Amino acid sequence: MARHGLTAYGAALSSCTRSDILELFSSAIDLTRELYFKSLNISLEKGLYARPAYIPIPDKVEFIEKKGYLTGWFGERRxxxxxxxxxxxxxxxxxxxxxxxxxxxxxxxxxxxxxxxxxxxxxxxxxxxxxxxxxxxxxxxxxxxxxxxxxxxxxxxxxxxxxxxxxxxxxxxxxxxxxxxxxxxxxxxxxxxxxxxxxxxxxxxxxxxxxxxxxxxxxxxxxxxxxxxxxxxxxxx
Missing domain, CATH: 1.20.1260.10 (Ferritin, core subunit, four-helix bundle)
Known part of the structure:
Protein backbone atom coordinates (compact mmCIF):
# COMPACT_ATOMS: atom_id res chain seq x y z
CA MET A 1 0.00 0.00 0.00
CA ALA A 2 2.86 2.37 0.74
CA ARG A 3 4.30 1.75 -2.72
CA HIS A 4 0.97 2.57 -4.33
CA GLY A 5 0.71 5.69 -2.20
CA LEU A 6 4.14 6.95 -3.23
CA THR A 7 3.23 6.44 -6.89
CA ALA A 8 -0.16 8.15 -6.63
CA TYR A 9 0.97 11.07 -4.46
CA GLY A 10 3.99 11.65 -6.70
CA ALA A 11 1.75 11.86 -9.76
CA ALA A 12 -0.62 14.21 -7.93
CA LEU A 13 2.21 16.46 -6.74
CA SER A 14 3.61 16.89 -10.25
CA SER A 15 0.16 17.98 -11.50
CA CYS A 16 -0.47 20.76 -8.95
CA THR A 17 0.43 24.46 -8.89
CA ARG A 18 -1.36 25.84 -5.80
CA SER A 19 1.06 26.13 -2.89
CA ASP A 20 -1.35 24.72 -0.31
CA ILE A 21 -2.13 21.67 -2.46
CA LEU A 22 1.56 21.15 -3.15
CA GLU A 23 2.21 21.24 0.59
CA LEU A 24 -0.58 18.73 1.19
CA PHE A 25 0.79 16.15 -1.23
CA SER A 26 4.38 16.79 -0.11
CA SER A 27 3.30 15.97 3.45
CA ALA A 28 1.46 12.88 2.21
CA ILE A 29 4.60 11.69 0.42
CA ASP A 30 6.69 12.20 3.57
CA LEU A 31 4.24 10.21 5.71
CA THR A 32 3.96 7.45 3.12
CA ARG A 33 7.74 7.26 2.77
CA GLU A 34 8.04 6.78 6.52
CA LEU A 35 5.38 4.06 6.39
CA TYR A 36 7.28 2.31 3.60
CA PHE A 37 10.58 2.46 5.51
CA LYS A 38 8.95 1.10 8.67
CA SER A 39 7.17 -1.76 6.91
CA LEU A 40 10.31 -2.61 4.93
CA ASN A 41 12.52 -2.67 8.03
CA ILE A 42 10.03 -4.83 9.96
CA SER A 43 9.81 -7.25 7.04
CA LEU A 44 13.60 -7.48 6.85
CA GLU A 45 14.00 -7.96 10.61
CA LYS A 46 11.43 -10.76 10.68
CA GLY A 47 12.72 -12.42 7.51
CA LEU A 48 9.43 -11.84 5.69
CA TYR A 49 10.73 -9.65 2.88
CA ALA A 50 10.71 -11.40 -0.49
CA ARG A 51 13.93 -10.30 -2.15
CA PRO A 52 13.73 -9.83 -5.91
CA ALA A 53 15.86 -11.75 -8.39
CA TYR A 54 19.57 -11.00 -8.43
CA ILE A 55 21.68 -10.64 -11.57
CA PRO A 56 25.46 -10.09 -11.79
CA ILE A 57 26.70 -6.51 -12.12
CA PRO A 58 28.00 -5.92 -15.69
CA ASP A 59 31.75 -5.44 -16.07
CA LYS A 60 31.31 -2.62 -18.57
CA VAL A 61 28.74 -0.51 -20.41
CA GLU A 62 27.42 -2.17 -23.56
CA PHE A 63 25.28 -0.86 -26.41
CA ILE A 64 22.73 -2.77 -28.47
CA GLU A 65 24.18 -3.59 -31.89
CA LYS A 66 21.59 -5.85 -33.53
CA LYS A 67 17.87 -5.41 -34.20
CA GLY A 68 17.48 -9.02 -33.06
CA TYR A 69 17.51 -7.60 -29.53
CA LEU A 70 13.80 -6.90 -30.02
CA THR A 71 13.01 -10.39 -31.33
CA GLY A 72 10.48 -12.34 -29.33
CA TRP A 73 8.21 -14.57 -31.40
CA PHE A 74 10.62 -15.74 -34.10
CA GLY A 75 14.33 -16.43 -34.10
CA GLU A 76 16.69 -16.76 -31.18
CA ARG A 77 15.48 -14.86 -28.14
CA ARG A 78 17.92 -13.07 -25.89
Whole structure:
Protein backbone atom coordinates (compact mmCIF):
# COMPACT_ATOMS: atom_id res chain seq x y z
CA MET A 1 0.00 0.00 0.00
CA ALA A 2 2.86 2.37 0.74
CA ARG A 3 4.30 1.75 -2.72
CA HIS A 4 0.97 2.57 -4.33
CA GLY A 5 0.71 5.69 -2.20
CA LEU A 6 4.14 6.95 -3.23
CA THR A 7 3.23 6.44 -6.89
CA ALA A 8 -0.16 8.15 -6.63
CA TYR A 9 0.97 11.07 -4.46
CA GLY A 10 3.99 11.65 -6.70
CA ALA A 11 1.75 11.86 -9.76
CA ALA A 12 -0.62 14.21 -7.93
CA LEU A 13 2.21 16.46 -6.74
CA SER A 14 3.61 16.89 -10.25
CA SER A 15 0.16 17.98 -11.50
CA CYS A 16 -0.47 20.76 -8.95
CA THR A 17 0.43 24.46 -8.89
CA ARG A 18 -1.36 25.84 -5.80
CA SER A 19 1.06 26.13 -2.89
CA ASP A 20 -1.35 24.72 -0.31
CA ILE A 21 -2.13 21.67 -2.46
CA LEU A 22 1.56 21.15 -3.15
CA GLU A 23 2.21 21.24 0.59
CA LEU A 24 -0.58 18.73 1.19
CA PHE A 25 0.79 16.15 -1.23
CA SER A 26 4.38 16.79 -0.11
CA SER A 27 3.30 15.97 3.45
CA ALA A 28 1.46 12.88 2.21
CA ILE A 29 4.60 11.69 0.42
CA ASP A 30 6.69 12.20 3.57
CA LEU A 31 4.24 10.21 5.71
CA THR A 32 3.96 7.45 3.12
CA ARG A 33 7.74 7.26 2.77
CA GLU A 34 8.04 6.78 6.52
CA LEU A 35 5.38 4.06 6.39
CA TYR A 36 7.28 2.31 3.60
CA PHE A 37 10.58 2.46 5.51
CA LYS A 38 8.95 1.10 8.67
CA SER A 39 7.17 -1.76 6.91
CA LEU A 40 10.31 -2.61 4.93
CA ASN A 41 12.52 -2.67 8.03
CA ILE A 42 10.03 -4.83 9.96
CA SER A 43 9.81 -7.25 7.04
CA LEU A 44 13.60 -7.48 6.85
CA GLU A 45 14.00 -7.96 10.61
CA LYS A 46 11.43 -10.76 10.68
CA GLY A 47 12.72 -12.42 7.51
CA LEU A 48 9.43 -11.84 5.69
CA TYR A 49 10.73 -9.65 2.88
CA ALA A 50 10.71 -11.40 -0.49
CA ARG A 51 13.93 -10.30 -2.15
CA PRO A 52 13.73 -9.83 -5.91
CA ALA A 53 15.86 -11.75 -8.39
CA TYR A 54 19.57 -11.00 -8.43
CA ILE A 55 21.68 -10.64 -11.57
CA PRO A 56 25.46 -10.09 -11.79
CA ILE A 57 26.70 -6.51 -12.12
CA PRO A 58 28.00 -5.92 -15.69
CA ASP A 59 31.75 -5.44 -16.07
CA LYS A 60 31.31 -2.62 -18.57
CA VAL A 61 28.74 -0.51 -20.41
CA GLU A 62 27.42 -2.17 -23.56
CA PHE A 63 25.28 -0.86 -26.41
CA ILE A 64 22.73 -2.77 -28.47
CA GLU A 65 24.18 -3.59 -31.89
CA LYS A 66 21.59 -5.85 -33.53
CA LYS A 67 17.87 -5.41 -34.20
CA GLY A 68 17.48 -9.02 -33.06
CA TYR A 69 17.51 -7.60 -29.53
CA LEU A 70 13.80 -6.90 -30.02
CA THR A 71 13.01 -10.39 -31.33
CA GLY A 72 10.48 -12.34 -29.33
CA TRP A 73 8.21 -14.57 -31.40
CA PHE A 74 10.62 -15.74 -34.10
CA GLY A 75 14.33 -16.43 -34.10
CA GLU A 76 16.69 -16.76 -31.18
CA ARG A 77 15.48 -14.86 -28.14
CA ARG A 78 17.92 -13.07 -25.89
CA UNK A 79 17.75 -13.40 -22.08
CA UNK A 80 15.46 -10.86 -20.42
CA UNK A 81 17.19 -7.73 -19.14
CA UNK A 82 17.08 -6.14 -15.69
CA UNK A 83 14.18 -3.77 -16.47
CA UNK A 84 12.10 -6.63 -17.85
CA UNK A 85 12.88 -8.78 -14.81
CA UNK A 86 11.76 -5.92 -12.55
CA UNK A 87 8.42 -5.52 -14.31
CA UNK A 88 7.69 -9.24 -14.34
CA UNK A 89 8.72 -9.78 -10.73
CA UNK A 90 7.01 -6.69 -9.31
CA UNK A 91 3.76 -7.30 -11.18
CA UNK A 92 3.78 -10.94 -10.13
CA UNK A 93 4.27 -9.89 -6.51
CA UNK A 94 1.50 -7.30 -6.70
CA UNK A 95 -0.94 -9.81 -8.17
CA UNK A 96 0.03 -12.43 -5.57
CA UNK A 97 -0.86 -10.00 -2.80
CA UNK A 98 -3.93 -8.85 -4.72
CA UNK A 99 -5.20 -12.40 -5.08
CA UNK A 100 -4.95 -12.98 -1.33
CA UNK A 101 -6.76 -9.69 -0.67
CA UNK A 102 -9.54 -10.55 -3.12
CA UNK A 103 -9.99 -14.02 -1.63
CA UNK A 104 -10.33 -12.44 1.81
CA UNK A 105 -12.83 -9.88 0.52
CA UNK A 106 -14.84 -12.63 -1.19
CA UNK A 107 -15.20 -14.47 2.13
CA UNK A 108 -16.63 -11.46 3.95
CA UNK A 109 -18.62 -9.68 1.20
CA UNK A 110 -22.28 -9.14 2.05
CA UNK A 111 -23.76 -8.91 -1.44
CA UNK A 112 -23.57 -11.92 -3.74
CA UNK A 113 -22.57 -9.85 -6.76
CA UNK A 114 -19.72 -8.27 -4.80
CA UNK A 115 -18.60 -11.72 -3.68
CA UNK A 116 -18.68 -12.99 -7.27
CA UNK A 117 -16.73 -9.94 -8.41
CA UNK A 118 -14.01 -10.58 -5.85
CA UNK A 119 -13.80 -14.25 -6.87
CA UNK A 120 -13.51 -13.20 -10.51
CA UNK A 121 -10.69 -10.83 -9.59
CA UNK A 122 -8.88 -13.54 -7.64
CA UNK A 123 -9.08 -15.83 -10.67
CA UNK A 124 -7.69 -13.10 -12.93
CA UNK A 125 -4.85 -12.40 -10.50
CA UNK A 126 -4.08 -16.12 -10.37
CA UNK A 127 -3.80 -16.26 -14.17
CA UNK A 128 -1.56 -13.18 -14.18
CA UNK A 129 0.74 -14.80 -11.63
CA UNK A 130 0.84 -17.96 -13.74
CA UNK A 131 1.72 -16.06 -16.93
CA UNK A 132 4.47 -13.98 -15.32
CA UNK A 133 5.87 -16.91 -13.34
CA UNK A 134 6.14 -18.96 -16.54
CA UNK A 135 8.32 -16.30 -18.17
CA UNK A 136 10.59 -16.02 -15.14
CA UNK A 137 10.84 -19.79 -14.87
CA UNK A 138 11.85 -20.06 -18.54
CA UNK A 139 14.66 -17.60 -17.84
CA UNK A 140 15.71 -19.41 -14.62
CA UNK A 141 14.82 -16.32 -12.60
CA UNK A 142 13.50 -16.56 -9.04
CA UNK A 143 9.74 -16.07 -8.79
CA UNK A 144 7.82 -14.04 -6.23
CA UNK A 145 6.22 -16.06 -3.40
CA UNK A 146 2.45 -16.39 -3.19
CA UNK A 147 0.29 -15.48 -0.20
CA UNK A 148 -2.80 -17.65 -0.59
CA UNK A 149 -2.11 -19.48 2.66
CA UNK A 150 -2.20 -16.19 4.59
CA UNK A 151 -5.98 -15.86 4.08
CA UNK A 152 -7.87 -16.86 7.24
CA UNK A 153 -11.26 -18.60 7.35
CA UNK A 154 -13.13 -15.70 8.95
CA UNK A 155 -16.40 -14.58 7.35
CA UNK A 156 -16.95 -11.56 9.62
CA UNK A 157 -16.75 -8.41 7.44
CA UNK A 158 -14.26 -5.84 8.80
CA UNK A 159 -15.23 -3.41 6.01
CA UNK A 160 -18.37 -2.51 4.10
CA UNK A 161 -18.94 -3.78 0.57
CA UNK A 162 -18.66 -0.16 -0.60
CA UNK A 163 -15.21 0.29 0.93
CA UNK A 164 -13.96 -3.05 -0.40
CA UNK A 165 -15.18 -2.24 -3.91
CA UNK A 166 -13.49 1.16 -3.76
CA UNK A 167 -10.25 -0.45 -2.60
CA UNK A 168 -10.29 -3.00 -5.40
CA UNK A 169 -11.17 -0.28 -7.92
CA UNK A 170 -8.19 1.80 -6.81
CA UNK A 171 -5.79 -1.16 -6.93
CA UNK A 172 -7.06 -2.18 -10.36
CA UNK A 173 -6.43 1.32 -11.67
CA UNK A 174 -2.90 1.23 -10.29
CA UNK A 175 -2.31 -2.17 -11.91
CA UNK A 176 -3.38 -0.83 -15.29
CA UNK A 177 -0.84 1.95 -14.89
CA UNK A 178 1.90 -0.55 -14.06
CA UNK A 179 1.01 -2.67 -17.10
CA UNK A 180 1.15 0.41 -19.31
CA UNK A 181 4.57 1.36 -17.95
CA UNK A 182 5.82 -2.19 -18.46
CA UNK A 183 4.53 -2.26 -22.05
CA UNK A 184 6.45 0.89 -22.87
CA UNK A 185 9.63 -0.34 -21.17
CA UNK A 186 10.18 -3.96 -22.20
CA UNK A 187 12.06 -4.39 -25.47
CA UNK A 188 11.26 -7.97 -26.50
CA UNK A 189 8.09 -8.02 -28.60
CA UNK A 190 6.66 -11.17 -27.02
CA UNK A 191 7.03 -9.70 -23.54
CA UNK A 192 5.29 -6.46 -24.46
CA UNK A 193 2.34 -8.40 -25.87
CA UNK A 194 1.93 -10.18 -22.52
CA UNK A 195 1.37 -6.89 -20.72
CA UNK A 196 -0.99 -5.61 -23.43
CA UNK A 197 -3.16 -8.69 -22.90
CA UNK A 198 -3.09 -8.26 -19.13
CA UNK A 199 -4.02 -4.59 -19.56
CA UNK A 200 -7.07 -5.40 -21.69
CA UNK A 201 -8.29 -8.01 -19.21
CA UNK A 202 -7.78 -5.51 -16.40
CA UNK A 203 -9.82 -2.86 -18.22
CA UNK A 204 -12.77 -5.25 -18.52
CA UNK A 205 -12.51 -6.16 -14.83
CA UNK A 206 -12.40 -2.48 -13.88
CA UNK A 207 -15.51 -1.78 -15.98
CA UNK A 208 -17.41 -4.61 -14.31
CA UNK A 209 -16.52 -3.16 -10.92
CA UNK A 210 -17.54 0.34 -11.96
CA UNK A 211 -20.94 -0.95 -13.07
CA UNK A 212 -21.52 -2.55 -9.65
CA UNK A 213 -20.54 0.65 -7.85
CA UNK A 214 -22.75 2.81 -10.08
CA UNK A 215 -25.70 0.45 -9.64
CA UNK A 216 -25.50 0.80 -5.85
CA UNK A 217 -24.73 4.53 -5.82
CA UNK A 218 -21.20 4.04 -4.47
CA UNK A 219 -19.22 5.89 -7.14
CA UNK A 220 -18.77 9.61 -6.63
CA UNK A 221 -18.91 11.64 -9.82
CA UNK A 222 -15.77 13.74 -10.36
CA UNK A 223 -16.03 17.32 -11.66
CA UNK A 224 -16.33 17.40 -15.44
CA UNK A 225 -15.96 19.91 -18.24
CA UNK A 226 -18.88 21.98 -19.46
CA UNK A 227 -21.02 20.57 -22.29
CA UNK A 228 -21.47 23.73 -24.37
CA UNK A 229 -23.75 22.01 -26.90
CA UNK A 230 -26.11 20.81 -24.17
CA UNK A 231 -26.24 24.32 -22.68
CA UNK A 232 -27.04 25.77 -26.08
CA UNK A 233 -29.84 23.25 -26.66
CA UNK A 234 -31.41 23.94 -23.26
CA UNK A 235 -31.38 27.72 -23.70
CA UNK A 236 -34.87 29.19 -23.75
CA UNK A 237 -35.82 31.01 -26.90
Missing amino acids: PINSLEIMHFYENMQRNSVGKALLLGFAQVAGLKEVQNYMISGANIASKVVEVLAHILSEENISESPTYDSEVLKSTTPPFSDKLMMFQVSMLTGMSLGYYGTATGTVARRDLGSKFIRLFLEGVQFAEDGANIMIEHGWMEKPPSSIDEFEIAKSKKK
